[in-house]
Each structure stands twice: as C-alpha cells, then as structure tokens.
Amino acid sequence: MALDSKTPQGPIAEKWTNYKNNIDLVNPANKRNIDVIVVGTGLAGGSAAATLAELGYNVKAFCFQDSPRRAHSIAAQGGINAAKNYQGDGDSTYRLFYDTVKGGDYRSREANVYRLAEVSANIIDQCVAQGVPFAREYGGLLDNRSFGGVLVSRTFYAAGQTGQQLLLGAYSAMNRQIGRGKIKMYNRHEMLDVVVVDGKARGIIARNLVTGEIERHSAHAVVLGTGGYGNVFFLSTNAMGSNVTAAWKAHKRGSYFANPCYTQIHPTCIPVSGDHQSKLTLMSESLRNDGRIWVPKNMEDVTAIREGRLKPIEIAEENRDYYLERRYPAFGNLVPRDVASRAAKERCDAGYGVNATGEAVYLDFASAIQRYGKEQAIVKHLDVNDKALIKKLGQEVVKNKYGNLFQMYEKIVDQDPYNTPMMIYPAVHYTMGGLWVDYNLMTTVPGLYAIGEANFSDHGANRLGASALMQGLADGYFVLPYTIGDYLSNDIRTGAISTESPEFDQAEKEVKERINFFISNKGSHSVDYFHKKLGKIMWNKVGMSRNVQGLTEAISEIKALREEFWKEVRVPGTNEEFNEELAKAGRVADYLELGELFAKDALAREESCGGHFREDAVELEGEQKGEAKRDDENFAYVAAWEYKGEPSAAVLHKEQLEFKDIELKQRSYK
Amino acid sequence: MNLTLKIWRQKNANDKGKMVDYQVGDISGDMSFLEMLDVLNDQLINKGEEPVAFDHDCREGICGMCSLYINGEAHGPDRGVTTCQLHMRMFKDGDTIFIEPFRAKAFPVIKDLVVDRSAFDRIQHAGGFISVNTSGNTIDANAIPVNKHDADDAFSAATCIGCGACVASCKNSSAMLYVGAKVSQFALLPQGKIEATDRVLNMVKQMDDEGFGNCTNTGACEVECPKGISLENIARMNREYLSAALKG
Numbered sequence A: 001m002a003l004d005s006k007t008p009q010g011p012i013a014e015k016w017t018n019y020k021n022n023i024d025l026v027n028p029a030n031k032r033n034i035d036v037i038v039v040g041t042g043l044a045g046g047s048a049a050a051t052l053a054e055l056g057y058n059v060k061a062f063c064f065q066d067s068p069r070r071a072h073s074i075a076a077q078g079g080i081n082a083a084k085n086y087q088g089d090g091d092s093t094y095r096l097f098y099d100t101v102k103g104g105d106y107r108s109r110e111a112n113v114y115r116l117a118e119v120s121a122n123i124i125d126q127c128v129a130q131g132v133p134f135a136r137e138y139g140g141l142l143d144n145r146s147f148g149g150v151l152v153s154r155t156f157y158a159a160g161q162t163g164q165q166l167l168l169g170a171y172s173a174m175n176r177q178i179g180r181g182k183i184k185m186y187n188r189h190e191m192l193d194v195v196v197v198d199g200k201a202r203g204i205i206a207r208n209l210v211t212g213e214i215e216r217h218s219a220h221a222v223v224l225g226t227g228g229y230g231n232v233f234f235l236s237t238n239a240m241g242s243n244v245t246a247a248w249k250a251h252k253r254g255s256y257f258a259n260p261c262y263t264q265i266h267p268t269c270i271p272v273s274g275d276h277q278s279k280l281t282l283m284s285e286s287l288r289n290d291g292r293i294w295v296p297k298n299m300e301d302v303t304a305i306r307e308g309r310l311k312p313i314e315i316a317e318e319n320r321d322y323y324l325e326r327r328y329p330a331f332g333n334l335v336p337r338d339v340a341s342r343a344a345k346e347r348c349d350a351g352y353g354v355n356a357t358g359e360a361v362y363l364d365f366a367s368a369i370q371r372y373g374k375e376q377a378i379v380k381h382l383d384v385n386d387k388a389l390i391k392k393l394g395q396e397v398v399k400n401k402y403g404n405l406f407q408m409y410e411k412i413v414d415q416d417p418y419n420t421p422m423m424i425y426p427a428v429h430y431t432m433g434g435l436w437v438d439y440n441l442m443t444t445v446p447g448l449y450a451i452g453e454a455n456f457s458d459h460g461a462n463r464l465g466a467s468a469l470m471q472g473l474a475d476g477y478f479v480l481p482y483t484i485g486d487y488l489s490n491d492i493r494t495g496a497i498s499t500e501s502p503e504f505d506q507a508e509k510e511v512k513e514r515i516n517f518f519i520s521n522k523g524s525h526s527v528d529y530f531h532k533k534l535g536k537i538m539w540n541k542v543g544m545s546r547n548v549q550g551l552t553e554a555i556s557e558i559k560a561l562r563e564e565f566w567k568e569v570r571v572p573g574t575n576e577e578f579n580e581e582l583a584k585a586g587r588v589a590d591y592l593e594l595g596e597l598f599a600k601d602a603l604a605r606e607e608s609c610g611g612h613f614r615e616d617a618v619e620l621e622g623e624q625k626g627e628a629k630r631d632d633e634n635f636a637y638v639a640a641w642e643y644k645g646e647p648s649a650a651v652l653h654k655e656q657l658e659f660k661d662i663e664l665k666q667r668s669y670k
Numbered sequence B: 001m002n003l004t005l006k007i008w009r010q011k012n013a014n015d016k017g018k019m020v021d022y023q024v025g026d027i028s029g030d031m032s033f034l035e036m037l038d039v040l041n042d043q044l045i046n047k048g049e050e051p052v053a054f055d056h057d058c059r060e061g062i063c064g065m066c067s068l069y070i071n072g073e074a075h076g077p078d079r080g081v082t083t084c085q086l087h088m089r090m091f092k093d094g095d096t097i098f099i100e101p102f103r104a105k106a107f108p109v110i111k112d113l114v115v116d117r118s119a120f121d122r123i124q125h126a127g128g129f130i131s132v133n134t135s136g137n138t139i140d141a142n143a144i145p146v147n148k149h150d151a152d153d154a155f156s157a158a159t160c161i162g163c164g165a166c167v168a169s170c171k172n173s174s175a176m177l178y179v180g181a182k183v184s185q186f187a188l189l190p191q192g193k194i195e196a197t198d199r200v201l202n203m204v205k206q207m208d209d210e211g212f213g214n215c216t217n218t219g220a221c222e223v224e225c226p227k228g229i230s231l232e233n234i235a236r237m238n239r240e241y242l243s244a245a246l247k248g
Helices: A015-022 A043-055 A093-103 A109-129 A161-181 A243-250 A287-289 A297-308 A323-327 A337-349 A366-379 A388-413 A468-492 A502-520 A527-541 A549-568 A580-604 B033-046 B116-123 B148-158 B165-169 B174-188 B197-210 B220-226 B232-247
Strands: A036-039 A058-062 A183-184 A189-197 A200-208 A214-218 A223-226 A261-269 A292-296 A361-364 A422-431 A448-450 A638-644 A653-655 B003-009 B018-024 B067-070 B096-102 B108-112
Touching: A015 A109, A036 A043, A036 A200, A043 A161, A043 A183, A043 A223, A043 A468, A058 A189, A093 A109, A093 A161, A109 A468, A161 A183, A161 A297, A161 A468, A161 B148, A189 A214, A189 A502, A189 A580, A200 A223, A200 A361, A200 A502, A214 A502, A223 A243, A223 A468, A243 A297, A243 A448, A243 A580, A261 A287, A261 A337, A287 A388, A292 A297, A292 A323, A292 A337, A297 B067, A323 A337, A337 A361, A337 A422, A366 A388, A366 A549, A448 A468, A527 A549, A527 A580, A549 A580, A580 A638, B018 B033, B116 B174, B116 B197, B148 B174, B165 B220, B174 B197, B174 B220, B174 B232, B197 B232
Parallel strands: A036 A058, A036 A223, A058 A183, A223 A448, B003 B096
Antiparallel strands: A189 A200, A200 A214, A261 A422, A292 A361, A361 A422, A638 A653, B003 B018, B067 B096
C-alpha cells in the first residue's frame, strides 16, 4: 500500500481552513446513532472523548488506571506552548511552526506542524474558560516563561504542575459528559486488541482488570490516545503502567509503526541508585537556566570522590571541566536536550562520572547563588563582601525559583542541593515515534485513529520542551473532532455494529489463548526479570549513542530474550481476579517485539538526527567535528513499518518529507 | 536493613481479610517504600506465592494512585509526600511496619491494599466542571483578568491529587477536604461563579449519597494531605453551601 499523507493542497497557512470548509459533516440527529471508542484518557484521549461527546457522538472511554485523572500527562511539569504573542516579543504562528520543525531536526510533516501552531492559541482560551488556574501577573493577565531552543516567551504554566492542571481540565470536561450519559467510562480496563471488520476498525477487546472478564466493545471508529513506549527501556520517567500494547495491537492489525527509534532522552534526571530502582525521576529543564554542569578534570579527583575522600565543593575552579560551556560556547548549559544528554554520556563513558555507578555529572548552583546574592545585597544596600550573607540571600532567590525541585531532589537523594551540587544523568522520557497517521490522524487501518504521543506526526526526531501538552490537546480538542466527522459521515446508515461476528470471535479467542498461556506456563522467572533484561539491552545498545555492531547485537539478543520469555515466564494467580503480574506479562510481551523493531529502525537510519545519534554519522572536520550529521539527501523520510509476522520481517514504507516553507539547515549550537 | 512487615491480605471484596507477617532483608535506605514492596513481591513470586496487590503508577507523587496506610498514617510517617515518595531511610533496621489499605465505607477493598475510589469520580460528575464546550470558540484568555491572589489560591486548591488520604485519616471518613478543594478552585475564579450555586449543592449531595461522613474539624486531613491542601477550603465550601442553600 502506498502511503498517502492526504495533506490538503494550497498555501500552508490556508490548508486547515480550506480543509474544514470542504469536509463532510454529520448532522446532529445522526451523531446520536454513531459510537466512538476512545482508549486512553490523558490530554489527547481525555480531550477527544469530551469533545466528541459534546458534539453528540456516543463515546466509550477506557483507561487502565482507577480514574481517568491519573493518566501520565499529569506528571508534565514545565508548561504548554502557544503562539499568543502576549509578550509582544515577535511570536507568531509561523515562528512556532518554524521552531517546532527545526527543533525536530526536519523530520516532521510540515502541514501537520503548521496546523498545530495554528490551533495552539485557542487551547489557552479553552483552558482558561474551563477554569484551569494558569500562573498570572499582578495585573491579572496570564504569565509566560521561556523554554529551551527558542527565542521568545510563549510558554504558559501552572507552577511546576502544568500537566496536572491541564489534565484536570480535560477530566472536568469529561466528567460533565459522563454525568450527562454521553461518555460511558470504563476505568481499570485494558485494551488487548483492535477488531477489524471488512477492513475497518469496528471495536476492541478489553480486559476488566478487577474481575478478569474479557469484554467485546463495538463502535464505528476507534481512537487510540495511549501514549508513548519509553518503558521499553524498563527504566524511564514514564509511569509504571505506561505501555505500548494498544499501539502494538493496532500495528499487528495493519497500522504502520513510524520512526520507532526516535526517543527523547532528557538530560536532567536523578541518577540510578541501584538495581532495586523501578523508575526515574525527571527534574524540569528550567534548572539549566541557573545550574552549571561539570565533572572533575582530573581522574584522581574522580576516584577520590567515589571513595568518599573528597567533596565536590573542595575541587578548585581550575580543576573542573564545565564541558558544555567548553564545547558549546554559544549556548553553553542551554543546548537542546539531545545534545546535553549525549555530552553527559561522553564524559561518563570516558570515566569521569561522579557517583558509585559512574553515571552522574554535577549540576551546580553555587555560581547562581553568588550572582543572585550579590544582586540582592545591592538592591537592599547590604554589604556585598559579607560571604555568609551573600550565600543566604542567593539561596533565598534560588529557593523561590526552584524550591519544589530542590525539595524533591533532597527527598530522593538525601543530599542538600543548596550546599552541594546536584547529581544528574539522562533518562528516557518521551517517544517521538508512534503509529503512522495521515493529515486526518488516521492510521493505515480505516477508522483507527492515533492522537497525542501515540502518533508520530508533529515532533520529528526531537521534541521541544512544552510541546507535548500542546500537541495532546490540539489533537483531542481541535483536530480529531473535525477529521473523524469526515470519516463517520459515511456511516450514518450503518446502524449499530454487532459484536457477534467472526472477527470479534477470533480476536477474543486470541486474547484468551494468550492469557491462558501466561497463567498455565509455570516458568522460572518473573515478568520483571525479562523486562529488566530487555531494558539493559535497549539502554546499552539502542540508547543515546548507536552503532552498527551494537544494533545488530541488540536485534539478535532481543529475539533470543523473547524466545526465553515465552518458555520461562512465570505469572502467579488466575485470570479471574485483580492480577497485576498478568497485565504486566502482556505488556512486556509486546515490548519484546517492539524493541526489536526499534533496533531495526535505528539500524536502517544511517544518519544522525535529533534523538537518534549514529556514531558512524558525524561531522569529520571543521568547527562541527564530532557533532551529529544529518543526511537530507537520503533520509528525509518517515520510516513507516508494516507488520509481517515477526519484527525482523517488517517491511519499510517511506513517506518522503517535503519542505516547501522552511529551508533545511544544520542545527549548530557552537 | 531487615524488616518485619504486617500486611493486610484480602482475596477480594467478599473475603474477610487478615494481617499476614512477612520478612524482608537487604533493604537500602535509598529505596522508595514501593520499591521495598517490589522486593517483597519478587520474593513471593519466586516462592510460588501470590504477590501483594497495591495501586501505584507514576511513582513521582502526582498521579494519586498509591494509597497505603502505614503504621497508622496515610502515606506513612513523612510529611508532604505520597507513599511512592516515602523513602526507606525513614525506617531503621529491625522495625516492624504495619501496612493497610485506605479504609472507609465509601472505599471498598478490591484486593489486599487496593481500594475502589470511584466515589470520588462520581462526586466530580455531579458538578466538578464549568459548563463550557470545547469548541475553541470562547473569548480570548486575557479577556478574563483574575486577581493574582485568587488565581494562586485557586491553583493551590486545584493541586489536590485525589488520593483519598484525607478520607482515610478522618475518623468520620469525611471527604470534605477533597470536595472543598474543587468547590474552592471554581468559587475563586470568575469563570466558575456562574454555576456556583448548583455546583456546591450537587457535589455535596453526591458526597453524602456515597456514604462519606461529616466534618468535625479535627484537621487530621490537612496534616496527612500529601499536597498540603488547606482546611480553608472546607470553610469556603461551607460558606458557599450556606449561601447556595439560602438561595434555594
């Protein structure tokens, strides 16, 4: 099947308007006869479910958590971008579009990104009308902050809990429709398959996580807002339950999976402390505004620190290597996420890591405390030579800006970051890849849609800060409700979809067989045993820096691990009860397939772009020596993989990316 | 460190349930409380026994899913944290730790330490929203200026994570802090004033119907709340309720 992005014709700024003027609509009386299933209730799924119900469709929404409010969008900290230009600093729809395409290293689809920028301003209007308590200035108007990789202040925020407040806004819109009976909510339910009837997505098979019952649900269209797959690495900043299962089942039923290797590894996370670790904690990127990143210059200092004979504050300035400032004088500590993460790995691989595991670098606020302290002393007409006073005043300023993050760090690491540098290390955080979708957000299976992090479309090879929340809400509130109507207009005479069909029988049978296998297979290892092993392969060989040998090894190691899993996995308990190990087993089984495709995709992309860094694709000379080298001539395409039974047999389809409105340039931060 | 755990085990909602003793060793102070339970569960699975069921998801203190009653306190002995943010360095070698579910009539046990908090959702269905469609055709965001202090107070109320620690800590199993937080968020904002009367009446009615108790001002909820939601929110809800009731 040839990939058709269905991008509308015409100038980029008019595409979305023209599209909306020309689509088919469903009249209100007919909407009452049409059912839509929405899986996932984060920003994308929650906002889509609420809006579709308002429009009049009958919505069934599913989440695996005990309430839609707990989806992992809730953990987003920093903010949400919107081209409001409230600050009058030159922002515009075009500039947000440009920044997003450039930030994504020119691997996203122009028309989708422009539409995202176009609807962004409306998101803020909508959220304020819903009562989302954004941060405000004393005049009563909305406040903005700045984020990495851009030159304007366009980020709206609610302290360090923007994701929580936006999600609770979408949750409240859902609650209104649940109360009216327009959304039927299925909490603690996990989708285990998509049902395709006559080539169209017509329903799902779900498991009730409390009773174990396998349920059939039918609809005229199915929407997946099921998030990303960062947990394929076992350790990530994702929630424990975040999984690829829904997207992977869609893939197995015919949806192409796009760019699986594009992963964002966030530079400011708390390092791993030991093998017991179950997840990683991210601290907002905003810390890099005031923190300076360094490791010791001399190996004897590294050894002394690891042995506890030396404290970081005892190392003299001239014996510290502020490696980001050294390598990237123009951007310094504020280089984009992918660049900062790779630089930390480079130093740690060279042996300069500063904790017991050798995987940590310092993030030091001492200079900022001094600078702010002196400023305050001058403002308050106090003695600028009183060192203790300067430190105290500076610490107060830093506390006002980052107090909650410092407190979180201290709780986890048990060290006081006001008096000793923080230790940080990169961690898996977001996946730009996902199900391939066209301009309508429809996958290659008609009637099956993917929105938010679950699709691939807007962030290219690297996502800018504060853009995930924007995309989730744009897809759910403002894009999907139009595009899905165009599709459903053909279904007004279809009538209710029956769940008594051979396709439903078959899908349910397959789901039940798999569950029975897990329950009756008395293997020798727990699910986590395999998940941790998979995570180690992914992190060591398909992580921040990739090469042909490592990727080739990863592919065969994952395959071998998958075979061992199917022989040796042990799941206690029964199906007919609350059984978390059983739910986990299904998720890890899918990760063991995705992981291989992920490595295969990374091997096929012989260039470095955004979060994908290939050691054999670097600049060999000049000012950029050693930096990532993109290859627009050969790789300016979306890699969309078609399922053919085994990950190794997946077939590559290319969607060539065209850049008509933006000139392709090398990203330079030197 | 080596610990003795006394954990509530209950097969399902109909089972009577009982405390069962377990031993865990080699626990490091850097582990979170839930990671300590992961160690126990791995041990149980390897012995062919059933692991202990408990709710958890984000493990960074924001989703509100984790819900353990540890040594008689919701989310354990530390302040301002959820169970997933509680670290084992708060305990010492040889300690005995009691672990129970959040208990309340409105929170029936599903299994072991997992409870059903859907009553919280149903209270929100009754009025925890502003009735504005998500068409995008609203007025410009800055056309509604909000006094910064009110906006900040509304935000503080809105940081409730819906975990239910307030209910579990209250001797009356009252949900007044939880409901008060949502009523306050909207009462403090101009957007929320339009439906204020119906909202507070409907939410309070649903709260009562779900079987939550009344507030007798002991303030345990505020002490145990991981997000520091203030008792002022209960006072504000009472005020809103009184004026709504007088209006009829």
